[in-house]
Amino acid sequence: MSVLNGKKVLLGISGGIAAYKTASLVRLFIKAGAHVQVIMTPASKDFVTPLTLSTLSKNPVHSSFYYEEDQNAQWNNHVELALWADLMVIAPATANTLSKMVSGTCDNLLLATYLSAKCTVYFAPAMDLDMYKHPSTLANFLSLETFGNVIIPAENGELASGLSGEGRMAEPENILIFLEKDIQSKLPLRGKKILITAGPTYEAIDPVRFIGNHSSGKMGYDIANEAANLGASVILVSGPTHCKITNSSIELISVTSAEEMYDACHAVFDSVDVAIAAAAVADYKPKTVATQKIKKSTDDFTIQLEKTKDILFSLGQIKKNQLLIGFALETENEIENAKLKIQKKNLDLIVLNSLQDEGAGFKKETNKVTFIDKNFFLEPMDLKPKEAVATDILNKVIAHFYE
Template identity: 70%
Template sequence: MSILSGKKILLGVTAGIAAYKTANLVRLFIKSGAEVKVIMTPAAKDFITPLTLSTLSKNQVHSSFTNEEDENAVWNNHVELGLWADLFVIAPATANTLAKMSSGVCDNLLMATYLSAKCPVYFAPAMDLDMYKHKSTKNSFAKLSEYGNIMIPATSGELASGLVGEGRMAEPEDIVEFIEKDILNKLPLKGKHVLITAGPTYEAIDPVRFIGNHSSGKMGFEIAKAAANAGAEVELITGPSKEMVSHSLINVTRVVSGDEMYNEAHKHFNSTDIAILSAAVADYKPKFVANQKIKKKDSSLTIELEKTKDILRSLGEIKSSQFLVGFALETNDELENAKGKLQSKNLDLIVLNSLNDKGAGFGVSTNKVTFITKAGEVLENGLKSKTEVAEDLIALITTKIHA
């Protein structure tokens, strides 16, 4: 999954010959999983048609404050467009538009939206060699950088004038790659390695039967996605689960038993910065596993159980600089039991959820949790989707490790 997946991208197209490349740029944004809306300057329509960009973006293209062809047209609200966007990309950005951006001249819808935008703004210059090198253009670059705008540098190549040199707009593939890398480098967990366990474990009785629980693994998978979206490289170790995830920063290892999960967790722990153990590991397993299916008998069946390895405790005993997070699913004396687990297993944070809370626990898409920190903070949360709980957890961890 691209880092742009789910992003709302506003593409500003100005009147340069490189505008023809924006058709492919829109296509690449869409392919990355982004939603795209396009604003064109009126003169940009001489270089590429609004119909082309509307068809590719699956959204109406805006170029004026009202639709001049519709007598009942409503106002195109530049403020709403600016607030809608997660990213504003102006490509091609001509010398004329760059000068307006740097000086605040507001004479079209694109400029009004730019001056209203609260999101990061990227611009990809496109102009002839001498224009690109002109001192006034360089001043525009410098001012826009001071304003916090991000320049996607032009490349050298054959220009529309026939000259060869700097000023050619970056290719659409390079623009997408530049933005992805820039976003990734600014994410709060960039460079961090996160270990996450998820789902149940199945402890074999015989080749057919097992001891397990109702955990779906959804909470752990959502935490993995939230960590990856924050820039971390994630090692997700999951027991049997139907949950799936596709993200370039998540590596999934599937296991069955508690012993297998224990081995995988210890394999990766030394290279981990943050470990979040959300798996519902079976507490007991059969002491002896039958080689063949146990036949049904008239008499009762007794299975001798022994404790499974305590993965969380074992990691707490060997941790050095890692930030270790555990989960506690309780049915009584919830807060006290969770605090005891926090201390006894040498955790930095524990996530408490209770089966007594409606909408929390196994097999549902929501959860109601309480975060308890090593410093004694108790942070209660209302009922939320597991996606929101995961995002809250990663945000809290990020705050703690950067404190």
């Protein structure tokens, strides 16, 4: 899956012959899973039509502050466009547009939006060889890079003038590759390997029945997907669930029982930097599993149970430099019980949620947690969607490594 998946890409097109390539570029962005909006300078419409780009991007194309032909037209708010974007790409970036970007000249919607952008701005120069090599152009490249903008280097090839050399806008495929590599290199969890457990475990009674719980697995899956989006290499050990991974780079290990989850976690624990135990593992399992379906033959029926292996405790006993994060779902004496679990299981952080809190717990889209670290510092959080809670948890991981 591309790191551009789900990203909001604002494509700015200035008036050069290379603008014809932007139709392919928009198509590649959409194929990568990005959301795309396009801003064109008036001159760029001589080379590619707004209709083409709006059809491919599935959004209206913006080229002026308002539409003169529409008496009821609303102002195209350049600030809203700039704040909407996760990244802005100006391609082609002509010598004229580059000069205006450096000087702060603001005479069209594209430049006004550029000046309001808070996200990373990439620019792909496109001009003839002599223009590309001119000292003023080279100075503009340097100036823009000091602003924090990122240049997508021009390529060598045949130019519109008939000459051949440097100055040709990077091909759409190469622009996409450049962006993916640059974004990937800046992800905060790049190079980190994270083990995450999710979902319930099912402990067999007989070939038909089992002991389980109501965990949907959503919290663990949200953590796994977000960790992968932040650049981590993720191993997700999951009990039975209907949840799906949205990042194809996640290694999914499907298990059923607590024993299987224990074995899977121990097989990889030595190789990971972080382990986040979000699974709701059964505390007990039947001591004996019937080989045939148990018939309903008596009014009373007793199942003798025995403890399952405590996965989190066992990982805490053998951890070296790993960051170990556990979950605690409590119904009473929540803080005290969570603190005891931190000590007993040698945790660095525990994510506490209580079934007493409305909107928290199993089969919910939201969660309300309290973070408690190994020094017993408490940080209560508001009720949030589980995706936002996953982000909060991973911010703790990032802080551990980089603060």
